Amino acid sequence: MNSCILELNDVHYNYSDGTTALKGVSFQVPRQAKIALMGPNGAGKTTLLLHLNGIHRPSRGTVLFNERPMCYSRKEINLLRRRVGIVFQDPELQLLGGTVYQDVSFGPANLNLQEDQIHQRVRQALELCGITGLADRPVHSLSCGQKKLAVIAGVLAMEPEVIALDEPTASLDPEASSGLMALLDSLNDRGATIIISTHDVDLAAGWAGQLVIMDGGMVKLAGSPEDIYYGREKAYNLKLKTPLVVEMYWHLRKNKLVSDNRATPLTREDLLEIIKRSGGKDTG
Ligand SMILES: Nc1ncnc2c1ncn2[C@@H]1O[C@H](COP(=O)(O)OP(=O)(O)O)[C@@H](O)[C@H]1O
Numbered sequence: 001m002n003s004c005i006l007e008l009n010d011v012h013y014n015y016s017d018g019t020t021a022l023k024g025v026s027f028q029v030p031r032q033a034k035i036a037l038m039g040p041n042g043a044g045k046t047t048l049l050l051h052l053n054g055i056h057r058p059s060r061g062t063v064l065f066n067e068r069p070m071c072y073s074r075k076e077i078n079l080l081r082r083r084v085g086i087v088f089q090d091p092e093l094q095l096l097g098g099t100v101y102q103d104v105s106f107g108p109a110n111l112n113l114q115e116d117q118i119h120q121r122v123r124q125a126l127e128l129c130g131i132t133g134l135a136d137r138p139v140h141s142l143s144c145g146q147k148k149l150a151v152i153a154g155v156l157a158m159e160p161e162v163i164a165l166d167e168p169t170a171s172l173d174p175e176a177s178s179g180l181m182a183l184l185d186s187l188n189d190r191g192a193t194i195i196i197s198t199h200d201v202d203l204a205a206g207w208a209g210q211l212v213i214m215d216g217g218m219v220k221l222a223g224s225p226e227d228i229y230y231g232r233e234k235a236y237n238l239k240l241k242t243p244l245v246v247e248m249y250w251h252l253r254k255n256k257l258v259s260d261n262r263a264t265p266l267t268r269e270d271l272l273e274i275i276k277r278s279g280g281k282d283t284g
């Protein structure tokens, strides 16, 4: 089995109006990775995600899936889209209508599967997303978070190996947001490779195995959050907030309230552990 499921080599992309959105992006996506794309608006995150299942074709450079350069024939693209599912930022662009059940069954129904196989895939996808109870609801009557879950169920019903989500938590309340991240983790545990774009540095630092920080159509910095934040307060001083936990840790260190730690904390639990070890009392 290959270790890299996707690879971008020097990908450039120009929109038809002449806007250059990607200027030589290269990075590798290991199988079963959890990757967060970050960077300011206009950095090229969405454009990059749309290259992963062939919606966009590089103006220059290549995208490899399973170590093979992508082919852009209709047949190959159809095959690729079963294996790489994309969840757009706006669920309205992806919902087809009818009931949730009908919407989710649309993809598998196009795979020439037997009725009972389609039914089983839809049921399983609805269950994974925790929306079995919404199966008979018209999609237009759902809340934003529910619509997002319905789109994700539709993607899961295709049983993709890679799931890419564009700003998945952007319009969700905190509970829906952590529920969604828990879902992505459970899909990852089952073998899926997950790529998200996000502006939420706290979420990304605590969740991702790899951060890819973009700006101006280029990758400015890539690596594990541990490596990116180790020993420094700021990962990248341009247009990117520092995760709150990292900032707190540096503040506590500067004020000699905690001792130096070999690894920079990335989650609240990490930071609490350091505080406890430094003699602080945890009364929670
Ligand atoms: N459909 C489009 N036509 C022309 N330019 C576009 C289009 N979509 C995005 N762009 C431009 O491409 C660049 C990258 O945009 P985008 O990939 O949406 O960035 P991000 O998702 O990081 O905010 C920006 O300059 C944006 O204005």
Ligand SMILES: [Mg+2]
Pocket (backbone or CB within 6 Å): 045, 046, 047, 166
């Ligand atoms: Mg975007």
